[in-house]
Amino acid sequence: MTDQAEESIANRAVHHGPVALTSSIRSTDFLRNLEPWRRSKEIDQILHEGAVDLNALHAAAERRPPQRDSSFDQYRTDDWTSAQENLDEDELIIAGQEVMQAWERPLMHRMAAIATRTHGDVLELGFGMGISATAILAEGVRSYTVIEANSHVAERARAWAAERPDQTITIVEGRWQDRIDELGQFDGIFFDTYPTSEEEALAHNVEDTFYAEHFLPAGARHLRPGGVLTYYTNEIDSLSREHQRIVLRHFTSVEIGVVEGLLPPEDCTYWWATSMAVVALVR
Structure with a gap:
């Protein structure tokens, strides 16, 4: 694999609405037994799902007023x-x-x-x-x-x-x-x-x-x-x-x-x- 291909797999980015997620893989051995295109696909899918989940979380949060702050001190008894x-x-x-x-x-x-x-x-x-x-x-x-x-x-x-x-x-x-x-x-x-x-x-x-x-x-x-x-x-x-x-x-x-x-x-x-x-x- 060329250095350029390795760099492409190691650094991936996905954008979904206002959310942008990136990955930085620091080991050249990571997922090395997969074909390059499959490595990229699997990493992109995980990033995409994370971005979609964050947008869904935001949409759910927008349907209610802001919550008051609380701490775990409330569990003390x-x-x-x-x-x-x-x-x-x-x-x-x-x-x-x-x-x-x-x-x-x-x-x-x-x-x-x-x-x-x-x-x-x-x-x-x-x-x-x-x-x-x-x-x-x-x-x-x-x-x-x-x-x-x-x-x-x-x-x-x-x-x-x-x-x-x-x-x-x-x-x-x-x-x-x-x-x-x-x-x-x-x-x-x-x-x-x-x-x-x-x-x-x-x-x-x-x-x-x-x-x-x-x-x-x-x-x-x-x-x-x-x-x-x-x-x-x-x-x-x-x-x-x-x-x-x-x-x-x-x-x-x-x-x-x-x-x-x-x-x-x-x-x-x-x-x-x-x-x-x-x-x-x-x-």
């Missing part, structure tokens, strides 16, 4: 498990933190439908406002089990279960990391927990590719063959390549859909877009 809850019809707040809000109802119902596909045994991580739990039972299941870390929310979950004596319901109080291996396998798992500390928020909201990533090994371990895991994705309308690679390390396939028309309030600190991707990971 002495003991999440005993922190008092404040619940009304619009939101659940624990230790001053927005844990769940009513705008999530369409999302929770869609995820409940995914987790209950086989109408078998379903495990939920995080009871929250009880929206998804009620939707799961409405879909029809053999049994419903939930792990809830906060003692006040767990007590409310027990009261909710007592109102449904004809259902097979198990409430497990504690952190899922401490309690899940006491349980067996399930046909569906619904994962929607909340960081209980500043350390968890930084590790899983910032450093991980997506929040539920740290749960995937346990989720796969506790699903029966053909079972389905769904979780709160924090993705607007698709999954990134890295997100897909990570889930496919643990599951045989991933199905992706989108819930449109979400209306988080302007002061919501944990979501801002009018849509969210939903997933079904099949073991």
Whole structure:
């Protein structure tokens, strides 16, 4: 290969609307086993997808007012498990933190439908406002089990279960990391927990590719063959390549859909877009 060809492959640029992305590859051995035209094509495709994603992100952000600044100091609490809850019809707040809000109802119902596909045994991580739990039972299941870390929310979950004596319901109080291996396998798992500390928020909201990533090994371990895991994705309308690679390390396939028309309030600190991707990971 000529020096000019090497230079052309090593330095690529893609423009899409107001976004321009460039690559600078500093190793002549990078992708050396591919033909030059294919190397260029693959690099250009990645740059193009990045530019398209940035434009899509901008378009979504333009549909809402500017967000107020927040920091991870909000996740600091002495003991999440005993922190008092404040619940009304619009939101659940624990230790001053927005844990769940009513705008999530369409999302929770869609995820409940995914987790209950086989109408078998379903495990939920995080009871929250009880929206998804009620939707799961409405879909029809053999049994419903939930792990809830906060003692006040767990007590409310027990009261909710007592109102449904004809259902097979198990409430497990504690952190899922401490309690899940006491349980067996399930046909569906619904994962929607909340960081209980500043350390968890930084590790899983910032450093991980997506929040539920740290749960995937346990989720796969506790699903029966053909079972389905769904979780709160924090993705607007698709999954990134890295997100897909990570889930496919643990599951045989991933199905992706989108819930449109979400209306988080302007002061919501944990979501801002009018849509969210939903997933079904099949073991």
